Amino acid sequence: xxxxxxxxxxxxxxxxxxxxxxxxxxxxxxxxxxxxxxxxxxxxxxxxxxxxxxxxxxxxxxxxxxxxxxxxxxxxxxxxxxxxxxxxxxxxxxxxxxxxxxxxxxxxxxxxxxxxxxxxxxxxxxxxxxxxxxxxxxxxxxxxxxxxxxxxxxxxxxxxxxxxxxxxxx
Amino acid sequence: xxxxxxxxxxxxxxxxxxxxxxxxxxxxxxxxxxxxxxxxxxxxxxxxxxxxxxxxxxxxxxxxxxxxxxxxxxx
Numbered sequence: 001x002x003x004x005x006x007x008x009x010x011x012x013x014x015x016x017x018x019x020x021x022x023x024x025x026x027x028x029x030x031x032x033x034x035x036x037x038x039x040x041x042x043x044x045x046x047x048x049x050x051x052x053x054x055x056x057x058x059x060x061x062x063x064x065x066x067x068x069x070x071x072x073x074x075x076x077x078x079x080x081x082x083x084x085x086x087x088x089x090x091x092x093x094x095x096x097x098x099x100x101x102x103x104x105x106x107x108x109x110x111x112x113x114x115x116x117x118x119x120x121x122x123x124x125x126x127x128x129x130x131x132x133x134x135x136x137x138x139x140x141x142x143x144x145x146x147x148x149x150x151x152x153x154x155x156x157x158x159x160x161x162x163x164x165x166x167x168x169x170x
Numbered sequence: 171x172x173x174x175x176x177x178x179x180x181x182x183x184x185x186x187x188x189x190x191x192x193x194x195x196x197x198x199x200x201x202x203x204x205x206x207x208x209x210x211x212x213x214x215x216x217x218x219x220x221x222x223x224x225x226x227x228x229x230x231x232x233x234x235x236x237x238x239x240x241x242x243x244x245x
Contacts, residue, residue: 009210012214094235098234098235099234099235100234101234101235101236103180104179104180110180162184162188166191166192170192
């Protein structure tokens with residue numbers, strides 16, 4: 001029998017401080033704020049480009065800069081490196097704690113809720129230019145007001161979401 | 171004293187915490203709630219919240235990445 005008590009997860013404040021330090025390092029090394037969902041945009045756009053569609057003609061990429069540095073492609077840029085590193089890091093961490101397992105889909109309802117939630121989140125991140133990392137966690141340390149606006153409405157959204165979950169979905 | 175079970179397997183935040191919150195409302199003082207989960211965040215946020223509410227709580231890792239959380243409603 002393993003000693004279960006020694007495997008207590010880190011408290012939130014330890015993770016928070018570490019994330020803060022890592023965020024500064026990422027900005028220092030790559031010269032760009034850390035973003036997650038913009039990397040998903042790159043992956044999606046990259047695959048569509050592989051199919052032969054010229055996404056650079058799309059309205060979104062004409063109105064908004066795709067933020068890629070010169071010489072970088074959709075599949076080869078800092079943000080992709082970071083998300084691959086996050087996945088490898090999480091994988092090593094669960095292996096180290098022997099907590100790795102394949103998770104199943106519990107029900108059709110969970111699958112649908114996750115799918116619809118994912119689409120809404122993805123669409124929302126393009127309207128707000130980032131998720132809670134890009135538009136919040138990277139924006140506030142840069143003294144940008146949009147991070148605070150995003151933060152306030154993120155909490156409002158989470159509150160409404162919890163109410164809906166509690167009342168109708170559980 | 172009744173014993174209830176709550177299946178929170180394959181569910182992520184905030185579902186387990188909200189399910190516990192809802193279930194505790196229906197329970198009487200002294201009742202036991204056993205939660206099965208494979209979400210490591212649950213053994214932090216569920217435990218923290220329940221302790222703050224003043225109930226008794228403990229948990230055990232029953233398998234690799236699987237836990238059982240035990241709650242006794244105290245008030």
